[in-house]
Amino acid sequence: MCVCDDDKDRKIATLRKRLSREVRAREQAEQLLESKALELFQVNQNLLGSIQKAKNRSARVNAIMNSIKDSVVATNQKMEILDVNKSCVGMWGIPYAGLMGRSVLEFVENRQIADYEALCLSASADEQDEIKEFNFRTLDGGFVPAEVKISTFQHDDERFLLHLIRNVSNKKRLQKEREAMQEELANAAKWEAVGQLAGGIAHEINTPAQYIGDNLHFLSECNEEILEILNKALELKKACEQNGQYLDYVQEIDRLIEAYDLEYLCEEVPQALKQSAQGIAQVSHIVRAMKNFSHPGTEEKKPFDINAAIDTTLTVSRNEWKNIATVVTDFDEHVGLVPCIPGGMNQVFLNIIVNAAHAIDVKGHETMGEIRIVTRKLADQVEIVISDTGCGMPPEVVKNIFNPFFTTKEVGRGTGQGLAIVNDIIVQKHKGTIKVATKEGKGTSFIIRIPCK
Ligand SMILES: Nc1ncnc2c1ncn2[C@@H]1O[C@H](COP(=O)(O)OP(=O)(O)OP(=O)(O)O)[C@@H](O)[C@H]1O
Ligand SMILES: [Mg+2]
Numbered sequence: 063m064c065v066c067d068d069d070k071d072r073k074i075a076t077l078r079k080r081l082s083r084e085v086r087a088r089e090q091a092e093q094l095l096e097s098k099a100l101e102l103f104q105v106n107q108n109l110l111g112s113i114q115k116a117k118n119r120s121a122r123v124n125a126i127m128n129s130i131k132d133s134v135v136a137t138n139q140k141m142e143i144l145d146v147n148k149s150c151v152g153m154w155g156i157p158y159a160g161l162m163g164r165s166v167l168e169f170v171e172n173r174q175i176a177d178y179e180a181l182c183l184s185a186s187a188d189e190q191d192e193i194k195e196f197n198f199r200t201l202d203g204g205f206v207p208a209e210v211k212i213s214t215f216q217h218d219d220e221r222f223l224l225h226l227i228r229n230v231s232n233k234k235r236l237q238k239e240r241e242a243m244q245e246e247l248a249n250a251a252k253w254e255a256v257g258q259l260a261g262g263i264a265h266e267i268n269t270p271a272q273y274i275g276d277n278l279h280f281l282s283e284c285n286e287e288i289l290e291i292l293n294k295a296l297e298l299k300k301a302c303e304q305n306g307q308y309l310d311y312v313q314e315i316d317r318l319i320e321a322y323d324l325e326y327l328c329e330e331v332p333q334a335l336k337q338s339a340q341g342i343a344q345v346s347h348i349v350r351a352m353k354n355f356s357h358p359g360t361e362e363k364k365p366f367d368i369n370a371a372i373d374t375t376l377t378v379s380r381n382e383w384k385n386i387a388t389v390v391t392d393f394d395e396h397v398g399l400v401p402c403i404p405g406g407m408n409q410v411f412l413n414i415i416v417n418a419a420h421a422i423d424v425k426g427h428e429t430m431g432e433i434r435i436v437t438r439k440l441a442d443q444v445e446i447v448i449s450d451t452g453c454g455m456p457p458e459v460v461k462n463i464f465n466p467f468f469t470t471k472e473v474g475r476g477t478g479q480g481l482a483i484v485n486d487i488i489v490q491k492h493k494g495t496i497k498v499a500t501k502e503g504k505g506t507s508f509i510i511r512i513p514c515k
Contacts, residue, residue, distance in 0.1 A: 133208075133227040141166050141182065144222065153208075153229055155201030166225060171197040171205055178210070182223055185212035198227070206231050242467060246479065264352040271346045278339040285331055292328075348377055363492075365399035366407060368444060368512075372435055375411040383419040387431040387450070396439040400514055406487040413480035414448045414508050420471065421452025421506060442514050443494075449507040455500045463498065488512070 127134055133150035137143050143161050151158055154169055170178045174196050181194055191213075197205040211226045299315050302308045318324075376389055383389060415433060422431030431451045438445040455463070462468040464485040469478030488494045492512050500506040 133225075133229070135166055135225040135227065137166050137223045137225065139186065139221060139223065141179075141223070150227070153198065153200070153206060153227070169198045171199065181210065181212055185214055185223060186221070188214065195230070207234055245477075249477075260352050264349045267345070267349050271342055271349055275339065275342045275346060278335055278342060282332065282335045282339065285335060289328060289332075350374075352378065363401040363403055366402035366404050368397050368400055368402070368407070368446065369393040369395070369437055371404070371408055372411050372437070372446070375408055375415060376435075379412055379415050379419070382416050383422075383433060386419055386427065387422045387433045390432060390434045392434070392436045394436075394438045397437050397444050398439070400444050400512055402512065403487070403491055406491055410484045410487050410510070411446075411448075413484050417480060418448060418450035418452060418506070420475070421450050421454070423452075425451075425453040425503070439514075440511070443511045444514060446510045446512070447507055448510075449505060451505040454502040454504050454506055455498075456502055460498060460500060 128148040130147055131149055133153050134147040135143055135150055136145040143164050143166055146158065146161050151161070154161065167175050167178060177194065178196055181192060184192065191211065193209050193211045195207060195209050198208050200206055207230050209228045209230050211228075213224050213226070215222050215224055299312055303312050372391065372393070376391075415435075418433045422433070425431065434447075434449045436445075436447045436449075438447075459470060463481045465478075466482040467478040468482075469476040471478075485496060488496045488510055494510060494512040496511075497509045498506065499509065
């Protein structure tokens with residue numbers, strides 16, 4: 063064996079050692095890689111789990127926020143909107159994206175902006191919890207009243223405001239309705255008491271008025287007879303005078319005739335009796351009308367004389383219209399008896415007649431106005447048209463007249479309930495119809511139709 067073979071063997075041995083070292087190192091590296099990959103896989107799995115959990119949590123928080131009936135708005139300190147819930151989108155009528163970045167103050171009624179800022183400041187300063195009411199603009203140009211509570215929260219070293227906005231328009235409407243109902247009940251009780259009192263007084267006046275009327279009639283008849291006797295006595299006095307008989311008596315009679323002014327008495331006494339009889343007849347008419355009117359309204363329909371009821375109502379309400387309008391009636395005698403709730407129908411006529419008088423009054427007093435009431439028998443209905451030459455109504459008034467508590471009159475003159483009650487009585491209680499035709503400055507007509515059966 064030569065030297066070069068030895069050398070060669072050594073080199074091969076060295077190479078083999080290196081190779082086996084490298085193979086081991088590679089095997090170790092592969093094992094390490096495998097274990098790291100496993101670790102990474104597990105970390106990744108955990109991460110995916112966490113992301114899923116975070117997503118679920120976020121979806122749950124969203125669902126919770128969107129299920130809140132109140133509006134929730136998150137803003138930064140500059141009051142710029144960062145997030146809102148679904149109720150808020152509904153309340154303001156603006157899509158979610160359209161709200162982002164806008165100032166919450168844009169939605170507050172102008173005159174309340176300073177107060178709203180003050181509430182935000184006090185919330186930022188963590189002062190006591192306050193709930194205040196503000197009006198918020200809506201897309202249709204209106205406002206909704208809402209109670210606002212503001213709190214703060216911290217996120218990423220920044221402070222934010224959370225505005226909790228509760229729409230209270232329903233609550234307010236219910237409260238208003240409750241108050242109105244109470245007022246209506248109180249009014250109804252008051253009117254019932256006044257009605258009963260008026261009915262009682264009318265009843266008390268009725269009997270003496272009747273015998274005053276009867277006595278005046280009797281006195282008128284007696285007076286005519288006394289005048290007849292007096293005329294004969296005067297003829298006798300004249301005959302005595304001419305024949306020169308009983309001249310003492312004749313002189314005494316002449317003196318009395320002059321002292322008491324017989325001519326005047328003969329003229330005035332019958333006049334006075336006639337006027338008194340007319341006056342007491344008027345009193346009796348009014349008393350009868352009051353009795354009819356204050357009669358506790360039965361809720362049941364019964365045959366009802368519409369023409370007579372309008373007449374009665376005109377008498378009762380005379381004070382309202384006598385100085386501002388003349389009343390013209392044109393009654394169809396074929397109207398006959400119609401099934402109605404008497405108290406309700408009386409109220410309908412009274413409300414419309416009083417409104418007509420007010421409308422004429424509003425227009426001015428230069429000339430007397432006119433209230434015209436026409437009744438007509440139609441095929442299976444009765445039509446009642448009550449027209450006035452009053453101020454008429456602009457469209458924005460017309461569309462509201464049947465709404466409860468709508469009035470254009472000053473406090474004390476109108477409560478805005480009249481036509482709401484009229485509408486209820488005609489449409490709900492009598493299954494009839496009521497329409498209005500009006501021209502500003504010219505007048506108004508209410509056209510009522512009631513079924514005959
Ligand atoms: N004949 C009319 N002419 C002009 N406007 C009328 C007439 N009738 C009603 N109105 C208008 O409709 C409104 C509502 O009438 P409604 O009778 O319901 O209430 P009111 O008369 O104001 O009060 P209330 O009848 O309760 O005392 C009135 O305020 C008035 O503006
Ligand atoms: Mg009225």
